[in-house]
Amino acid sequence: MPQRDTRVTYPGGALTARSRVLHVAPAHEGRLAVVTEATSFHPVDAAWPDQPADAGVIRANGVDLPVRDAVVAATDGTDLHLGDDIPVRKGTEGWAFLVAHLVDGDAAIAEGDEVEVEADAATRRALSTGHTACHLASLALNRVLADRWSKPAREDSLGSPDFDGAAIASSRILPDGSLDRYRLNKSLRRAGFDTASLAGELDDVRSAVAEQLERWIAAGAVVRVEAAGDGLTDRRTWVCELPEGTARIPCGGTHVASATELGSVMTSFAVVDDGGTPVLEMTNAVRPRH
Template identity: 75%
Template structure:
């Protein structure tokens, strides 16, 4: 069977855990694994271009057999070869390329091209990562608001109109089960842009208190959360949207999320400054409590 000609259709942005679909392609993926490409998937994959949210856990069912999905990654094909993860040689949207979700299963798994399978993501794992991702966006907005008076020059604004420290300084973001860790480079370019990095490093406890207070106010509103998307393909643009009392926050995002801040009991931030080859890096870690 030939390689896919269009992007994988994805249902996880709507919260789906299960998908019944057809297998398009099965190929060796190295390290004792096979890459299974399907028409549709409910599995959130990790994207090597911005690997913030890990892949879902779960299974593929074929007939009476069930196979564990060891990982799921974004892959791409030009119809000649399948390139996985960091080996993708082109940018998303490149003409003539299809971007797909590769479900990685053990070699020997009896999954054949052309057959119908059921894909199911683990509900508990998905919920924990969705909570971490929703809290990550909320904390970034809270951080931007608290740091607004540390800018001496006009800066690009975030989704709620605050100077976008998160967008200007972010170096990496990692979504964890019921948590997240973001790292911000406090470098010369940030200082030249008008941000006061020196006083920030001397008041981390005050920063924690102020960000925590803002998060507490927003979580208490129980604001609705949704994912908006322009299409059902893997590379179609998607956004996290939260209806806060301060306004509608909309942030480009390809991950999974809760449906309401009412699912959160609390978001507790902590801050440290670490050294990265001579550049100070502000690290924000968020611990998320869930309502049961």
């Protein structure tokens, strides 16, 4: 059983990784969970499942084995726990956190095999485009909503009150897009954010966010992911060099290398009801530059 975190290469944009199979175990739906020493596959994390897993294959013994899913797993050296079944928080001492590649149950693969992991380029690019657009849109939204705060609020890395950080309920990265949901609840109002007239001003918010995104894309802002190490749980940060300064957001996902690659982003807003709590939904649809 692996004793250290999986070494990951996807934060730097890698699509392939040569590695050795460390462990193979039965998984749900009759599949096998394959753990390799290193991987280029971005897995879905049950703790914050914003970005879906990469698609692609594990090339073993001359055969391409389709990876049906990839999830964060963990072990204390005895049992392998997948996704929602992980009983401890990421980074817990004495546990190794791993990328488990789920393949068909009859796949010919075994511990000790030398393999090549390959993520599909088109899928990766679409998700990376969506994730970069998501972060830029959240920063733009923070700037546009800055005058709705009546009390001092925690600021984002560009100096705007961090509405995204204060109100985010969920974030989903989509191929060439994203969907963020923000709870406009009592705690947000007590923190000093004016929610009362927001629903009636969504057209103005949309227009202002669109203008800000257009300026940032036109500026060709450079994007990178900084990592404290190459382990799955090592801290990683999305960094974007914008005209207003360097934006930084903690992030474990994948991204394009420049805002220019986004081409254009269509952002829309709606306020919906969630069990009596109003929720602001921000949807981004990217028309990427190829």
